[in-house]
Amino acid sequence: MSSLLKKLEDNRTAILLAEIGAYLHLLGRFSEEFIKSQAKDATNTNSNFDYKNVCNVSSFFENTGLEVLLKSANWKPLINITLSGLNELSTNKVNNFCEFIEKHTWSDNPQGLLKILADAHGIVSGIDKALAGRGHSGKQRKAYTFKATVFGYEKEIGLLKATDLDNVNKEYIKRVKEEFFKEIKRILDNILQNKSVSYENYTDFINTIKEYFSKTIGETRRSINEISLYDYAHTIASLTKSNLAKMILDGWYEPRGKSQWRILKINLSIIELLTKGLKIGDIFGYRQEIENVLDEIKKTLEFHYPLGNEIYRDSTGIYFSCPGIEDKDALKTEIISELKSLNQLDFSLQIEISDKSRSMVILASEREESLKEISYPHISFGNIKEELISSQNDGDKELCPVCRIRLKSLRIERCKKCEARYQERAQNWIQEPKSTIWLDEVSDHNDCVALIIGQFDLRKWLSGELLNTFVSQTFDEWKNTYATICSTLNIQTISDLEKGFEQLFNNSQNLNNDMKEICKSFIGVKPDNFISDFWEPIAERDATVRSVSLTNNSEKAKHLIRLLFRKHPSLARIYRIWETTQEFIQTTIFEGILDKYPFGTNTPFNELRRKRIEITIEPNPCIPIGATLDLDIEGVRLSPVCVDENKGIFITEANIQILSNKGKTLNEIALWMQGKNIKVKRENDNKWQEGYKISMAKPADDRFQDYIPYIKIYEYPDQFMALVPAYDAFDIAKKILEEYEIQFSKVRDRLPFHIGIIAFHKRTPLYVAMDAGKRLIETFKNKTKTINAKIDSIDDVSNNELGKYVRRLKLNPDPCYSSVPIIWHISYSTGDPNQQDEWHPYIRFNGNNPNRGNYSFDYTGNGDYVVHVKELKVNDCINIATSYFKITFLENAADRFRIGDGLRPLDDIERTDDIWNEIQKIVKSKKLGISQLYAYWQDVKKRYEDYGGNSVWENFVKSSLINILKLSPKEDKEVFNKLFHATKDGLLDICLHWNLQVRKVKPEKAQEVKNE
């Protein structure tokens, strides 16, 4: 019996070398020369650079000699496969890696394996790169050259360390190229020497490519300057690999325009597992275990039986490119059996293979399908059964509260397996003591912690739907470039062009010289035949496969226009979408905001906030390293962690601001501890033990000081969870929102982003907070919808962060979303001050064709229009997606069941901040006490219960604003109205509760009031 996986294993070296070749085929683009050659104002020398020709230019390789190795004849026997049924591959052999670089497009007449590469290259780059790439549309000026996110936010290109191509850091580029080529050479030398690819070679190679290719972009033309060289190479390499695997299994076929792949999904309910822990260590233990399992899966499917590559990973599991094999069930059965041993009592892997497709847009629906699957996991027995029996034979009595599966003995906290996982995490912490895994350290000086959640809704982006609102090249720029021919043919608008194409579909004999010129403007050559030389080559690059299914000529013409002028859901672009939000979460939120956050600003004794004390206990309580010990020092309870088992040395793991009544400085607090008799309680002790003392207490060593008091629970491309001090949580959310408004300004109407803050006392069981978080995420997802908003006013403003071209829109949304108007700043700037963004900020229009010239179009083909932000007018009605904000304090465990109630619009973060600032000002300027603030708050709340929100109540609110808060409806008109609305829509209640009762802030004047 021939097994499918075995066949892949037998041909591993050849498959992995084909993948490596596919990564290397774009090596010439990793250079300053390539970027310069694409500039609008490139010199002749610049524009003559050919990235396919680099193997013949040894200076390109910075004297590393890599080009000699790429050309080596020794590769030939390793790269090529001789198997029956693979005729093309055995007759037309590839000689070396240079051929991958030189012959990877159909116009190069590729042979054998390179045909597979050429089709992958074509389908991945999609239509916009190939077509827009040949015209001059969107070229950047040398002095202002940027890379962009997929949502049009521009940044400098990492490899150049500059945006002016005439002032790049040449030394840096040379050094980076040298390091990169040397490392690639080292790995390839090693492979050649051993005549096979080891797992170490493979991972070294992949990691090196990822590190370096991510520094630059695949194309510089706007608006396709968003695809990094890595996105581009990785998707091509994955498709090449999977398609070669398909041929090894099913035999050769001509791939041109036909390569397809499947998506292999391996799902498990990650959030479910992460929300189980009693303590952070349990959560981290699970997280580590999941990572290990996913790594093991990757090793099996990417290397051992090389069938594809990871193309997506999130909280639902891991997704691989997979051969478009005919008998998918047979392959699935073998994979299930191969991965069986990774199943555990805690989770089982749900394995599924999708239908064939030429795109990745099916990822969105496949992911939704998986969500249903993992809600009802089917557990297959086998090794799991033995695990269950062994846990029960341990003579244990009670269900483990962490996994809730295995049994544990009465005296200990966790089952053996959970305990091992927990201990391991604590030991790892000692290696990275600037981080924390202790809730007591995260909690603020009031003993409160907050779970902060951020979540993007990418569903309509991953499915490609909203990419149709982006323009790949503008009709105007195209028309201006080809002005003569357009005027000869009287092409004024995009529908004139569409009509021209429709006539050609009806009768391709109409392809006269003028129309040939038009076609040439898109593909670079004059076609002889409209169908076979123009339409079909474009259709074969259409990742949606819609082109081939259309029969009606007017539909074809309409679709062709879309392919030529709109952004296409190419593989690389879909990949780039989730990579953009992932990068925002990693780089902006975690590294930019949280790692640098000034925790505890304005709290008492803030200099103690991030400090630790080292204590030595006698006699040594003999606790393992990484375990904690409960102490009672004159009634003060602490749980320091053991860092030296032999000497009985411990480090505090609490926010020691709470000890400021024992000492004002770290030294004073240590002094207070020094020599004290204490009681201790180990995990197995059922009562406090006397007879111990602190023989030594002092500030801990520097490596333990200045820890960062937040804990990342997880980050996935579309969402994250972290624990932060409750005191700082709102301000952190505000900073995240500000960054979202900058980086996603052009799509905030179409890309929902939700933020949740769930605060709780540090003694609240962690799983209650985690469960609340899980429920909130579910609610965000279910409540996201598209609503109407009327434009009340528009102003042109300039804003440093958003660039030179910015519009300020005052929107009146459906009152179900916000009861007050919202203000948005939408950028249509690029990094170049002379260039407006003509490609991204197209807002969905609610109504019939708005006729804004070339700045409005039907993006679905069903009469759904978008309008460029600069062409929006007052009183226009637009569609916006709802983004939500939730802030709450869990008073009790049952509160989590109501977590989804009372969601606020995301914009209320700024409003809450504004209201709080106003209140502080009023308290100060009107010389009020906190008691008056409480009186106002409680009175209007109490009356609301009696009257509901009727006019009697409204009048009561107004008179209370006048009488209690001393505001005049005339002189303080603006703030009076603000507070009135905030009282009415409940925001004031949230704001006061959060600041007065959770953060326990006292507004300015308050200290002087005795009876608060």
Ligand SMILES: [Zn+2]
């Ligand atoms: Zn357990």
